[in-house]
Amino acid sequence: MKLPNFYPIFDQSEWLHRTLPLGVKLVQLRIKERDAATLAGEIAASRDLCADHRALLVVNDHWQISIELGCSFVHLGQEDLDSADVAAIRRAGIRLGVSTHDENELERALSLDPDYVALGPIFPTILKKMKWQEQGLPRVREWKKRIGKRPLVAIGGISVERAPDVLAAGADVIAAVTDITLNADPEARVAQWLATTGETAKADV
Ligand SMILES: Cc1ncc(COP(=O)(O)OP(=O)(O)O)c(N)n1
Numbered sequence: 001m002k003l004p005n006f007y008p009i010f011d012q013s014e015w016l017h018r019t020l021p022l023g024v025k026l027v028q029l030r031i032k033e034r035d036a037a038t039l040a041g042e043i044a045a046s047r048d049l050c051a052d053h054r055a056l057l058v059v060n061d062h063w064q065i066s067i068e069l070g071c072s073f074v075h076l077g078q079e080d081l082d083s084a085d086v087a088a089i090r091r092a093g094i095r096l097g098v099s100t101h102d103e104n105e106l107e108r109a110l111s112l113d114p115d116y117v118a119l120g121p122i123f124p125t126i127l128k129k130m131k132w133q134e135q136g137l138p139r140v141r142e143w144k145k146r147i148g149k150r151p152l153v154a155i156g157g158i159s160v161e162r163a164p165d166v167l168a169a170g171a172d173v174i175a176a177v178t179d180i181t182l183n184a185d186p187e188a189r190v191a192q193w194l195a196t197t198g199e200t201a202k203a204d205v
């Protein structure tokens with residue numbers, strides 16, 4: 001399955017409202033520590049916005065609400081997998097992306113036949129504290145060889161300027177947070193991302 005190669009990650013549906021009209025076709029909603037009603041409202045609003053713009057929504061962490069709300073794609077990290085019911089996710093017809101940071105995690109991820117494998121952090125990230133050192137571009141090359149045709153998502157410290165090298169190293173998709181959300185003009189930055197990754201020229205997914 002081919003995925004769009006630009007994958008912004010946001011913590012509110014308002015960001016989707018701002019960026020989907022620019023041509024974003026793959027987006028993650030990554031919400032931490034909100035009450036259940038707010039969370040359900042944000043996920044439902046994001047689901048509907050993505051449907052309106054023919055974009056793919058990936059919901060981070062919240063697989064149960066994703067099943068309840070009829071979402072089509074979830075992202076789980078290794079800790080999430082410890083408690084997630086992957087069979088229930090699959091029964092619901094939901095696609096699955098999985099984070100990896102080392103060989104063991106990659107083996108575990110591949111055993112689940114995921115719809116993409118994410119590798120990070122490629123460069124140092126300021127978004128969250130991580131126990132992993134930066135992976136660097138050689139690791140991107142290695143991961144792509146390991147996973148073959150399955151889409152490889154690169155994440156962590158990636159900017160528009162760094163994106164071409166990451167794609168050239170073998171990533172199929174680039175995920176980014178702070179390069180957009182901390183930019184003085186996030187919409188203009190998204191437009192730069194779309195131009196750099198070639199997404200503007202592509203059809204709907
Ligand atoms: C595309 C992508 N890659 C990695 C992550 C990180 O997932 P996880 O390790 O579960 O950490 P949290 O994002 O839940 O803090 C991701 N969300 N998306």
Ligand SMILES: Cc1nc(C(=O)O)sc1CCOP(=O)(O)O
Binds near residue numbers: 127155
């Ligand atoms: C949420 C997340 N997961 C990572 C991983 O390596 O699994 S790196 C990361 C943060 C990505 O944010 P930014 O683009 O601002 O660096």
Ligand SMILES: [Mg+2]
Binds near residue numbers: 060
């Ligand atoms: Mg998680």
